[in-house]
Amino acid sequence: MIKFEDVTKIYPPSTVGLERVTLHIEKGEFVFLVGPSGSGKSTFIRLLIKELEPDRGRVSVGGRDLATLRRWKIPYLRRNIGCVFQDFKLLPNKTALENVMYALLVTGNANHDSKKKALEILSLVGLAHKEDSFPNQMSGGEQQRVSIARAFVNHPPLLIADEPTGNLDPETSMGIMQLLYRINKTGTTVLMATHDREMVDRMRRRVIALEEGKVVRDQKRGGYGED
Amino acid sequence: MGRISFFLKEAFGSLRRNYFMTIAALVTVFLSMVVLGGVLVFVYTTSALLSEVEQKVEITVYLKTDPDPSQEQIDALQAEIQSWKEVKSSTFVSKEEALNRLKEDFKENPEILEGLTGNPLPASFEVSLVDPKTVDTVAARFNGNASVDEVRYGKEIADKLFTFTSQARNFLLGFIVLLGIVAVLLISNTIRLSIFARKREVEIMKLVGATNWFIRWPFIIEGVTVGLFGAVVAVVVVLVLNSVLIGRIRDSLTFMTVPLDAVPYVSVTLILLAVGVVIGAAGSGIGLRRFLKI
Known part of the structure; x- marks a missing residue:
């Protein structure tokens, strides 16, 4: 699903984002990307959605080499990658329902179908009763669930979560994790960057640890720290 | 939709x-x-x-006096002027009309004209043009005409x-x-x-x-x-x-x-x-x- 081959990204003048990273992530995997701030987790994710270009090496997603992807085709790439962020990135002027619908409308879905699908997915994340609430009327956990609903509503083969529980209390985080776990069960590859030691240790999934832009550990069923 | x-x-x-x-x-x-x-x-x-x-730019063509041109000459000239495509209109001002205009201009102090005997004023054509910028060309055509005494169109003023x-x-x-x-x-x-x-x-x-x-x-x-x-x-x-x-x-x-x-x-x-x-x-x-x- 994801292939990094000898990928290096330097931020001018000389800050290392990623350095010679080579790794494969298979379809259907659940992978934690761990490491301290500035270790390259966000760079990794931004390369995946072609928000950044690597200075060296090759990034491919779903068998597609991103270097050969034309600029105008980037939106179509992103529709196949659901993104969840620490700060939710919901459109502030749209209700929960409209936020989810937006992801459907951009793909050319008709208004009517979009509404139906969006309502379904909202009840799946347990927020059917919040469809008319605006982001600032919802708790952090609720907003994050809306953002997951939006990321998943197109049933993308890949879902990326960048610190999705970073702003949430442990109990709410647990709920979010369960949601991601369920999404993974449907066959979607899930890549989650996180600081949440407890969560990683509990889930026992593949862990890729980054430090100063390099992969320092890649364990099939790992914990947050070294075992 | x-x-x-x-x-x-x-x-x-x-x-x-x-x-x-x-x-x-x-x-x-x-x-x-x-x-x-x-x-x-x-x-x-x-x-x-x-x-x-710009439209106010006009050519005034004074005809000779002493002797005054004959009516045939005047008619011929009028016909010629009107055949030029640059010309919008031309008006003939006879000697008598010129004198009347002068009297009109000086009607506040008619004593100025008291010494006037006979009519020394020339007859003239007032020619207005379609495009005022052709004034030089048209004025030049009157040079050498036997019945024309003087052509006036305020060349410098027009140029300025x-x-x-x-x-x-x-x-x-x-x-x-x-x-x-x-x-x-x-x-x-x-x-x-x-x-x-x-x-x-x-x-x-x-x-x-x-x-x-x-x-x-x-x-x-x-x-x-x-x-x-x-x-x-x-x-x-x-x-x-x-x-x-x-x-x-x-x-x-x-x-x-x-x-x-x-x-x-x-x-x-x-x-x-x-x-x-x-x-x-x-x-x-x-x-x-x-x-x-x-």
Whole structure:
């Protein structure tokens, strides 16, 4: 699903984002990307959605080499990658329902179908009763669930979560994790960057640890720290 | 169809939500268009005045006296003049008429003319032209004509006048171009500000996989709406002011006929509306460009 081959990204003048990273992530995997701030987790994710270009090496997603992807085709790439962020990135002027619908409308879905699908997915994340609430009327956990609903509503083969529980209390985080776990069960590859030691240790999934832009550990069923 | 109504809903929703920015943009468009419209009206009126002044350039052809040319010679000359395509009209002023005019001019102090015996005044043709700039060519044709004594057309005055009017026209044209540029910059800057305030929104849309055009359309509709409304109000203000002001000017400048109908209302209206709409749309499109590069 994801292939990094000898990928290096330097931020001018000389800050290392990623350095010679080579790794494969298979379809259907659940992978934690761990490491301290500035270790390259966000760079990794931004390369995946072609928000950044690597200075060296090759990034491919779903068998597609991103270097050969034309600029105008980037939106179509992103529709196949659901993104969840620490700060939710919901459109502030749209209700929960409209936020989810937006992801459907951009793909050319008709208004009517979009509404139906969006309502379904909202009840799946347990927020059917919040469809008319605006982001600032919802708790952090609720907003994050809306953002997951939006990321998943197109049933993308890949879902990326960048610190999705970073702003949430442990109990709410647990709920979010369960949601991601369920999404993974449907066959979607899930890549989650996180600081949440407890969560990683509990889930026992593949862990890729980054430090100063390099992969320092890649364990099939790992914990947050070294075992 | 569903898409268009979605875009419209997005555009008007955000115009309403960001009403402060909407009003700021409207006022900017309105003011720029009023200034531009005012200049247009001024230019049209001035240009009409200039042509009217140019039309006043006439050739006066004095015929010989002593002996006066015969009626046949006069008729022949008249026919010749009227056959020239540069000539708009020519009037024959007989000796008697010339004397009458002189008497009319001096009717306050008739003693000046008391010593006059007989009629020493020459007959003349007053020739007006289709294009006043051909005055040199036409005047030259009278050289060597047996019955013509002198040709007068105020050569220097005419030359100076034409230099002045053409400079004035160039200046006015430059003024319009300059103002147009100012209006474009002012409006697109205001729109850019309002887009900048929504940078984050655009970023999110990109991340969800919206194409550039999907993001752009609502912004363009917003820009066009603001541009159109600002321009409509400006058109009304400019045209009303024009008719009020020109009426006043005409009353105070009685020595000149101010051409009230010199302003082509339809053109001015269309120009202002078109400029408003185009700048609104272009301002949005260009303002968005840098935020779409994610």
